[in-house]
Amino acid sequence: MAKAIGARMLSVDLEKKFEAGGARAFQLKIKGEFSRGFTVLFGPSGAGKSTLLDCIAGLVKPDKGWIKWEGEVFFDAGKRILLAPQKRRIGYVFQSLALFPHLSVEENIGYGLSGLGAAQRMENIGRVASAFHIQDLLRRKPGELSGGEKQRAALARSVVTNPRILLLDEPLTGLDEGLRRAILEDLRGWNAEHRIPILYVTHNREEVDAIGDRVVTLVDGRVRGSGTPAAVLDAPRTIALAQAAGFENFFRARVVEHRAADGLMRVALDGSHCEVEIPLGGETVGEEVQIAIRAGDILLATHAPYGISARNILPGTVESLETRGTTVVVQVKAEVRFTVHVTLGAARSLELTPGLVVWLVLKTHSCHAVSPQ
Amino acid sequence: MSIEAILLSLRLAGTVSVILLIISLPLAYWLAFTSWRGKFLIESVVALPLVLPPTVLGFYALVALGPHGGLGRIWLALFGHALAFTFTGLVLASLLYSLPFAVQPLVASFESLDRRLLDASAVLGASRGRAFFRIILPLAWPGVITAVVLSFAHTLGEFGVVLMVGGNLAGITRTISIDIYDRVQALDYAGAHQTALLLLLISFVVLSVVYGVNRRIWSPWPKR
Numbered sequence: 001m002a003k004a005i006g007a008r009m010l011s012v013d014l015e016k017k018f019e020a021g022g023a024r025a026f027q028l029k030i031k032g033e034f035s036r037g038f039t040v041l042f043g044p045s046g047a048g049k050s051t052l053l054d055c056i057a058g059l060v061k062p063d064k065g066w067i068k069w070e071g072e073v074f075f076d077a078g079k080r081i082l083l084a085p086q087k088r089r090i091g092y093v094f095q096s097l098a099l100f101p102h103l104s105v106e107e108n109i110g111y112g113l114s115g116l117g118a119a120q121r122m123e124n125i126g127r128v129a130s131a132f133h134i135q136d137l138l139r140r141k142p143g144e145l146s147g148g149e150k151q152r153a154a155l156a157r158s159v160v161t162n163p164r165i166l167l168l169d170e171p172l173t174g175l176d177e178g179l180r181r182a183i184l185e186d187l188r189g190w191n192a193e194h195r196i197p198i199l200y201v202t203h204n205r206e207e208v209d210a211i212g213d214r215v216v217t218l219v220d221g222r223v224r225g226s227g228t229p230a231a232v233l234d235a236p237r238t239i240a241l242a243q244a245a246g247f248e249n250f251f252r253a254r255v256v257e258h259r260a261a262d263g264l265m266r267v268a269l270d271g272s273h274c275e276v277e278i279p280l281g282g283e284t285v286g287e288e289v290q291i292a293i294r295a296g297d298i299l300l301a302t303h304a305p306y307g308i309s310a311r312n313i314l315p316g317t318v319e320s321l322e323t324r325g326t327t328v329v330v331q332v333k334a335e336v337r338f339t340v341h342v343t344l345g346a347a348r349s350l351e352l353t354p355g356l357v358v359w360l361v362l363k364t365h366s367c368h369a370v371s372p373q
Numbered sequence: 374m375s376i377e378a379i380l381l382s383l384r385l386a387g388t389v390s391v392i393l394l395i396i397s398l399p400l401a402y403w404l405a406f407t408s409w410r411g412k413f414l415i416e417s418v419v420a421l422p423l424v425l426p427p428t429v430l431g432f433y434a435l436v437a438l439g440p441h442g443g444l445g446r447i448w449l450a451l452f453g454h455a456l457a458f459t460f461t462g463l464v465l466a467s468l469l470y471s472l473p474f475a476v477q478p479l480v481a482s483f484e485s486l487d488r489r490l491l492d493a494s495a496v497l498g499a500s501r502g503r504a505f506f507r508i509i510l511p512l513a514w515p516g517v518i519t520a521v522v523l524s525f526a527h528t529l530g531e532f533g534v535v536l537m538v539g540g541n542l543a544g545i546t547r548t549i550s551i552d553i554y555d556r557v558q559a560l561d562y563a564g565a566h567q568t569a570l571l572l573l574l575i576s577f578v579v580l581s582v583v584y585g586v587n588r589r590i591w592s593p594w595p596k597r
Contacts, residue, residue: 059496
């Protein structure tokens with residue numbers, strides 16, 4: 001469908017090198033198209049997500065390639081075209097929000113509307129202020145706002161100019177989930193009317209799920225995958241992606257047996273006698289693989305389980321417990337150490353204490369083979 | 374006490390600090406935001422008066438402003454007199470002498486601004502000029518105040534440059550510090566003391582008024 005409309009599409013093909021003094025040189029090399037609606041840019045910090053947004057906004061000049069919007073060229077290295085950020089009509093919410101500290105919320109929002117008459121300006125400010133529920137905060141300065149209010153003000157400022165593309169760099173970090181969902185709903189409501197591409201940078205898995213739509217993963221300056229969150233993030237293909245996706249357990253292992261008929265293979269975790277079954281991959285017997293397992297995908301049992309479909313059951317001992325919010329992080333020693341997440345209630349009813357003997361239960365498909373690169 | 378010398382010094386310091394502010398704002402803006410590699414050369418030139426003995430600076434200024442110097446000759450052709458030993462000559466030499474005291478606080482305050490604010494301004498479509506007057510200047514206000522106070526105070530107290538370039542002409546180039554020096558040479562300690570004390574008081578009042586006001590407008594953030 002997007003193809004048929006063809007128009008409202010941001011297309012990017014660019015390269016940018018950084019000669020970081022002392023640190024390793026970093027190269028951003030991105031090719032992609034972003035159609036209207038949300039696209040989540042997901043990846044570990046340092047992957048180049050913010051740099052990509054800066055290139056699109058015109059704040060950083062790429063070395064090679066081009067950036068185009070509809071028929072318009074924002075940047076073309078070959079044709080020596082570089083449109084100033086002022087001329088691109090892009091909305092951008094920075095990670096730091098960058099609200100002008102000496103101006104009121106109203107003046108902040110109105111800053112980009114200097115070309116309009118006073119009446120028109122007030123009307124536009126009023127409209128976005130009500131869309132983002134900050135009508136009562138217009139006279140305040142940014143220093144007098146809470147985190148969520150600041151984020152709403154920054155969003156309102158970025159969309160009031162009627163941008164053609166919206167770039168959001170972790171705009172909702174630090175908010176609790178309820179507030180985040182509420183602001184996202186406001187943003188969705190706004191975009192239902194305007195239907196522009198929104199590039200949303202985050203490294204928070206929960207935000208990805210809340211936004212849903214499309215995900216593009218960036219690692220080390222390259223696109224490493226794109227598609228729905230489930231397809232891209234639940235089966236990560238590299239260690240870096242798995243770390244970004246919130247996997248807690250990584251093990252080096254060696255393939256000991258292929259069972260092609262069952263679609264699985266047995267691997268032995270290095271430095272132990274633990275063997276687990278994982279989905280069949282391309283690795284040959286004897287070859288090394290890396291295994292990634294989510295702490296939340298591991299079950300704990302206080303008695304040896306039987307009559308259960310999960311294929312991997314490993315005995316171990318509870319080493320330590322740490323409560324984080326409503327989750328209890330349990331370290332279990334089973335020759336190798338596993339990190340397991342259980343709920344507060346589960347930890348209580350199992351009477352988990354350090355030294356307790358437990359069994360780790362792992363489904364085959366919870367164990368992901370990932371490549372080191 | 375020499376009221377004439379005090380008024381002359383205040384006039385000199387006032388003229389110099391106003392002109393310096395006008396020169397230093399664009400210069401400091403450029404120094405703070407340019408990515409030109411040769412910028413350090415300009416920085417060194419601006420900072421030279423900090424390390425040069427005032428007599429060296431005054432000597433070159435005298436040569437340049439005199440009837441045989443470049444600037445002096447042009448002035449002579451235009452106005453019929455050279456610049457050495459005139460109030461205008463004194464202003465020109467003092468501009469040079471106090472330049473770093475105006476430029477450096479401005480550069481420091483411009484550089485300490487959050488660059489993302491300027492990025493935000495650009496993305497919102499505002500020109501550089503608008504960003505300068507609406508964002509940079511209001512947020513760098515303490516730096517502007519500091520630049521004006523320092524260049525005023527520094528010009529008020531200069532001695533070596535004035536002596537070299539201006540000499541000691543009553544009402545034209547005899548500033549407070551020259552006057553005090555004169556009186557001490559003539560063993561008029563009482564006169565020297567009166568003038569010195571008045572200068573001390575003026576300096577203290579100016580500084581405390583400025584810093585007092587500055588504290589209130591120092592921060593755009595709400596009071597904690």
